[in-house]
Amino acid sequence: MLRAPQAREDIKVVSFDVDGTLVSQGFADCVWLQGIPMAYAEKEGLSFEHAFEFVKSEYDKIGEHRIEWYNIDYWLRKFGLDIPYEKLFKNYEDEIRIFEEVENVLTVLKGEGYDLILSSNAATEFIEFQIKPIKRFFSHVFSATSDFGEVKKTNGFFARVCDILDVKPQAVVHTGDHWVFDFINPRKIGITAYYLDRGRSRNIKGEDDEFVISNLNGILDKFRKR
Numbered sequence: 001m002l003r004a005p006q007a008r009e010d011i012k013v014v015s016f017d018v019d020g021t022l023v024s025q026g027f028a029d030c031v032w033l034q035g036i037p038m039a040y041a042e043k044e045g046l047s048f049e050h051a052f053e054f055v056k057s058e059y060d061k062i063g064e065h066r067i068e069w070y071n072i073d074y075w076l077r078k079f080g081l082d083i084p085y086e087k088l089f090k091n092y093e094d095e096i097r098i099f100e101e102v103e104n105v106l107t108v109l110k111g112e113g114y115d116l117i118l119s120s121n122a123a124t125e126f127i128e129f130q131i132k133p134i135k136r137f138f139s140h141v142f143s144a145t146s147d148f149g150e151v152k153k154t155n156g157f158f159a160r161v162c163d164i165l166d167v168k169p170q171a172v173v174h175t176g177d178h179w180v181f182d183f184i185n186p187r188k189i190g191i192t193a194y195y196l197d198r199g200r201s202r203n204i205k206g207e208d209d210e211f212v213i214s215n216l217n218g219i220l221d222k223f224r225k226r
Protein backbone atom coordinates (compact mmCIF):
# COMPACT_ATOMS: atom_id res chain seq x y z
CA MET A 1 0.00 0.00 0.00
CA LEU A 2 1.35 3.38 -0.91
CA ARG A 3 1.27 5.84 1.92
CA ALA A 4 0.95 9.38 0.72
CA PRO A 5 1.82 12.05 3.25
CA GLN A 6 -1.27 13.70 4.66
CA ALA A 7 -2.27 16.94 3.04
CA ARG A 8 -1.02 19.80 5.19
CA GLU A 9 -4.50 21.20 5.70
CA ASP A 10 -5.67 17.96 7.36
CA ILE A 11 -3.00 17.99 10.04
CA LYS A 12 -3.89 19.59 13.36
CA VAL A 13 -1.53 18.04 15.88
CA VAL A 14 2.22 17.55 15.65
CA SER A 15 3.60 15.14 18.25
CA PHE A 16 7.20 14.58 19.29
CA ASP A 17 9.09 11.94 21.21
CA VAL A 18 11.48 13.48 23.80
CA ASP A 19 14.69 11.47 24.44
CA GLY A 20 16.84 11.28 21.34
CA THR A 21 14.39 13.47 19.46
CA LEU A 22 14.26 16.83 21.25
CA VAL A 23 16.93 16.19 23.88
CA SER A 24 19.95 13.91 23.97
CA GLN A 25 19.99 10.82 26.16
CA GLY A 26 22.86 12.10 28.35
CA PHE A 27 20.87 13.55 31.22
CA ALA A 28 18.82 10.44 31.92
CA ASP A 29 21.93 8.25 31.71
CA CYS A 30 23.73 10.44 34.24
CA VAL A 31 20.87 10.28 36.71
CA TRP A 32 20.53 6.49 36.52
CA LEU A 33 24.14 5.43 36.03
CA GLN A 34 26.03 8.07 38.02
CA GLY A 35 23.71 9.89 40.40
CA ILE A 36 22.00 6.90 41.96
CA PRO A 37 25.09 4.67 42.28
CA MET A 38 27.06 7.59 43.72
CA ALA A 39 24.41 8.32 46.33
CA TYR A 40 24.26 4.61 47.18
CA ALA A 41 28.05 4.41 47.46
CA GLU A 42 28.05 7.31 49.91
CA LYS A 43 25.29 5.87 52.01
CA GLU A 44 26.83 2.38 52.21
CA GLY A 45 30.47 3.45 52.33
CA LEU A 46 31.23 1.55 49.12
CA SER A 47 33.44 2.42 46.19
CA PHE A 48 31.57 3.81 43.20
CA GLU A 49 32.41 0.68 41.21
CA HIS A 50 30.87 -1.64 43.80
CA ALA A 51 27.81 0.51 44.19
CA PHE A 52 27.43 0.75 40.42
CA GLU A 53 27.61 -3.00 40.03
CA PHE A 54 24.98 -3.55 42.69
CA VAL A 55 22.62 -0.84 41.43
CA LYS A 56 22.95 -2.04 37.85
CA SER A 57 22.19 -5.63 38.84
CA GLU A 58 19.07 -4.45 40.68
CA TYR A 59 17.96 -2.51 37.59
CA ASP A 60 18.47 -5.62 35.48
CA LYS A 61 16.38 -7.75 37.81
CA ILE A 62 13.41 -5.49 37.20
CA GLY A 63 14.06 -4.80 33.52
CA GLU A 64 12.44 -2.37 31.12
CA HIS A 65 9.25 -4.36 30.72
CA ARG A 66 8.10 -3.56 34.23
CA ILE A 67 6.65 -0.24 35.14
CA GLU A 68 8.90 0.17 38.22
CA TRP A 69 11.90 0.50 35.93
CA TYR A 70 10.74 4.00 34.97
CA ASN A 71 9.83 5.20 38.45
CA ILE A 72 12.66 7.06 40.13
CA ASP A 73 10.90 7.24 43.49
CA TYR A 74 10.65 3.47 43.46
CA TRP A 75 14.43 3.19 43.05
CA LEU A 76 15.27 5.84 45.64
CA ARG A 77 13.08 3.99 48.13
CA LYS A 78 14.47 0.60 47.18
CA PHE A 79 18.06 1.73 47.74
CA GLY A 80 17.09 3.58 50.92
CA LEU A 81 18.27 6.91 49.52
CA ASP A 82 16.94 9.85 51.42
CA ILE A 83 17.37 12.34 48.60
CA PRO A 84 14.57 13.89 46.56
CA TYR A 85 14.81 13.20 42.83
CA GLU A 86 14.70 16.96 42.22
CA LYS A 87 18.08 17.28 43.92
CA LEU A 88 19.52 14.46 41.86
CA PHE A 89 18.18 16.09 38.69
CA LYS A 90 19.65 19.44 39.67
CA ASN A 91 23.14 17.87 39.88
CA TYR A 92 22.95 16.92 36.22
CA GLU A 93 21.13 19.91 34.82
CA ASP A 94 24.20 20.86 32.77
CA GLU A 95 23.95 17.55 30.92
CA ILE A 96 20.65 18.48 29.31
CA ARG A 97 21.16 19.12 25.60
CA ILE A 98 18.30 20.26 23.47
CA PHE A 99 19.19 19.59 19.84
CA GLU A 100 20.08 22.77 18.03
CA GLU A 101 17.31 22.88 15.43
CA VAL A 102 14.52 22.18 17.92
CA GLU A 103 13.56 25.68 19.00
CA ASN A 104 13.34 27.02 15.47
CA VAL A 105 11.28 24.07 14.24
CA LEU A 106 8.84 24.43 17.13
CA THR A 107 8.58 28.18 16.57
CA VAL A 108 7.71 27.72 12.91
CA LEU A 109 5.17 24.94 13.49
CA LYS A 110 3.51 26.81 16.33
CA GLY A 111 3.40 29.92 14.14
CA GLU A 112 1.67 27.88 11.46
CA GLY A 113 -1.06 27.09 13.96
CA TYR A 114 -0.35 23.45 14.76
CA ASP A 115 -1.10 22.06 18.20
CA LEU A 116 2.22 20.69 19.49
CA ILE A 117 2.35 17.81 21.96
CA LEU A 118 4.87 15.41 23.53
CA SER A 119 4.41 11.63 23.48
CA SER A 120 7.13 9.91 25.48
CA ASN A 121 7.97 6.69 27.28
CA ALA A 122 9.86 8.55 29.96
CA ALA A 123 8.32 9.35 33.33
CA THR A 124 6.68 12.76 33.56
CA GLU A 125 9.28 14.18 35.99
CA PHE A 126 12.10 13.38 33.54
CA ILE A 127 10.23 14.95 30.64
CA GLU A 128 9.24 18.10 32.51
CA PHE A 129 12.72 18.71 33.88
CA GLN A 130 14.44 18.33 30.53
CA ILE A 131 12.09 20.41 28.43
CA LYS A 132 11.83 23.46 30.68
CA PRO A 133 13.30 25.86 28.08
CA ILE A 134 10.82 24.70 25.39
CA LYS A 135 7.82 23.79 27.53
CA ARG A 136 5.86 26.83 26.36
CA PHE A 137 5.44 25.33 22.88
CA PHE A 138 3.43 22.30 24.01
CA SER A 139 -0.24 22.05 24.89
CA HIS A 140 -0.02 18.49 26.26
CA VAL A 141 2.64 16.16 27.65
CA PHE A 142 1.82 12.45 27.49
CA SER A 143 3.94 9.90 29.32
CA ALA A 144 3.15 6.27 28.47
CA THR A 145 4.53 5.14 31.83
CA SER A 146 3.30 7.87 34.20
CA ASP A 147 -0.03 8.67 32.59
CA PHE A 148 -1.17 5.34 31.16
CA GLY A 149 0.85 2.72 33.08
CA GLU A 150 2.21 1.31 29.80
CA VAL A 151 5.91 0.59 29.43
CA LYS A 152 6.04 1.29 25.69
CA LYS A 153 4.31 3.49 23.20
CA THR A 154 1.91 0.99 21.69
CA ASN A 155 -0.72 1.69 19.08
CA GLY A 156 -3.11 1.74 22.06
CA PHE A 157 -1.07 4.55 23.58
CA PHE A 158 -1.42 6.65 20.43
CA ALA A 159 -5.14 5.87 20.21
CA ARG A 160 -5.64 7.15 23.75
CA VAL A 161 -3.75 10.32 22.95
CA CYS A 162 -6.05 10.92 19.96
CA ASP A 163 -9.10 10.23 22.13
CA ILE A 164 -8.01 12.70 24.78
CA LEU A 165 -7.27 15.37 22.18
CA ASP A 166 -10.49 14.49 20.36
CA VAL A 167 -8.80 14.26 16.96
CA LYS A 168 -8.67 11.53 14.33
CA PRO A 169 -5.30 9.79 13.93
CA GLN A 170 -5.28 11.15 10.37
CA ALA A 171 -4.99 14.65 11.84
CA VAL A 172 -1.83 13.76 13.77
CA VAL A 173 1.83 13.63 12.79
CA HIS A 174 4.30 11.96 15.15
CA THR A 175 8.09 12.10 14.99
CA GLY A 176 10.61 10.14 17.03
CA ASP A 177 13.81 8.14 16.97
CA HIS A 178 12.54 4.65 17.83
CA TRP A 179 11.68 2.50 14.83
CA VAL A 180 8.87 0.56 16.54
CA PHE A 181 7.52 2.92 19.20
CA ASP A 182 7.70 6.10 17.14
CA PHE A 183 7.21 4.84 13.60
CA ILE A 184 5.59 1.41 13.24
CA ASN A 185 3.12 1.72 16.11
CA PRO A 186 1.62 5.15 15.39
CA ARG A 187 1.24 4.19 11.72
CA LYS A 188 -0.83 1.18 12.73
CA ILE A 189 -3.71 3.47 13.65
CA GLY A 190 -3.34 5.93 10.78
CA ILE A 191 -1.05 8.55 12.25
CA THR A 192 1.50 9.92 9.78
CA ALA A 193 4.86 9.13 11.36
CA TYR A 194 8.36 10.31 10.62
CA TYR A 195 11.32 8.29 11.74
CA LEU A 196 14.16 10.46 12.98
CA ASP A 197 17.48 8.84 12.24
CA ARG A 198 20.03 11.44 13.32
CA GLY A 199 22.98 9.24 12.43
CA ARG A 200 21.34 7.91 9.25
CA SER A 201 22.17 4.44 10.57
CA ARG A 202 19.21 2.59 9.12
CA ASN A 203 19.15 1.78 5.49
CA ILE A 204 15.57 2.34 4.43
CA LYS A 205 14.61 1.99 0.86
CA GLY A 206 11.43 2.18 -1.10
CA GLU A 207 8.25 3.96 -0.17
CA ASP A 208 9.22 4.51 3.48
CA ASP A 209 12.22 6.59 2.53
CA GLU A 210 10.26 9.85 2.39
CA PHE A 211 9.23 9.30 6.02
CA VAL A 212 12.80 9.18 7.28
CA ILE A 213 14.47 12.43 8.35
CA SER A 214 17.94 13.10 9.70
CA ASN A 215 16.97 16.10 11.82
CA LEU A 216 13.74 17.87 12.66
CA ASN A 217 14.07 20.40 9.85
CA GLY A 218 12.95 17.47 7.72
CA ILE A 219 9.36 17.82 8.87
CA LEU A 220 9.33 21.57 8.35
CA ASP A 221 9.55 21.18 4.60
CA LYS A 222 6.61 18.84 4.69
CA PHE A 223 4.36 20.81 7.02
CA ARG A 224 5.06 24.44 6.46
CA LYS A 225 1.87 25.94 5.12
CA ARG A 226 2.41 28.30 2.27
Ligand SMILES: [Mg+2]
Pocket residue numbers: 017018019020021176177178
Ligand atom coordinates in the same frame (compact mmCIF):
# COMPACT_ATOMS: atom_id res chain seq x y z
MG1 LIG B 1 13.41 8.49 21.79
